[in-house]
Amino acid sequence: MGDNKKYSIEVRLWIEEAEGPFLGIGKIWLLENIRKTGSITNAAKEMKMAYRQAWQLVEEMNQRAESPLVEKLLGGKGGGGARLTEAGETAITVFYEIERRIKDFAQKEVQNLKF
């Protein structure tokens, strides 16, 4: 291993909480799509994922976060929808910030080790 073939390092990170994995890139994408589309239904469509699963992820995030990341609006004109709370916005920002730093570092390290 080491000379001809091209290898790179991939890094995956997530925020862990007492009960296990709490927030990774998948949920972050979901949050972003909820922000973009205004509803869980449309976010799920966007991501080609079942509404059911998207809803469950939101449910889990909201229950395990200190305060909900997504605010859900029930009934009314247009049936309702969902939007990010301040905590939800913060989660996205913080996650990407950490991810960027760690991935940047990882790239540098790999060059050093000429892998």
Add this chain to the structure above:
Amino acid sequence: MGDNKKYSIEVRLWIEEAEGPFLGIGKIWLLENIRKTGSITNAAKEMKMAYRQAWQLVEEMNQRAESPLVEKLLGGKGGGGARLTEAGETAITVFYEIERRIKDFAQKEVQNLKF
């Protein structure tokens, strides 16, 4: 998110190659167990994994690495066995080295961001 609850960052990394994920912690453990036990069969038992799967992982590693990571010995006294090549040893060393650096960095970053 952010004050009372305890969150930590978890990092998973692997070496990527043209055809996709090539070497992660799972295969590294397998290599270590092959070294320790002298055979794929016993390494698999150690890890409570099926021989078949362990064998397939070895096969894949050997084919995708520039040179094989595991040398397999067929037949003979004791039926044969398997042992690491120099490349296999190097793979373990390099992997853990990179992992250590990145995880150390990740921990520091998280403290900075007081997450």
Add this chain to the structure above:
DNA sequence: CATCAGTATTCTTTTAAAAACATACTGAAA
């Protein structure tokens, strides 16, 4: 007070991954 689109929830079906099972093959050594 009927409509409507999205949320909420249960139940069933599909699918893919892992495990389990079965059976040859190998070759040094007794």
Add this chain to the structure above:
DNA sequence: TTTCAGTATGTTTTTAAAAGAATACTGATG
């Protein structure tokens, strides 16, 4: 030339996860 433990490989079964289907609930608005 039989034994033996490990490698090699195909087939079947289990299992868990994802997807899909079906149905009730919500409440602003006309």
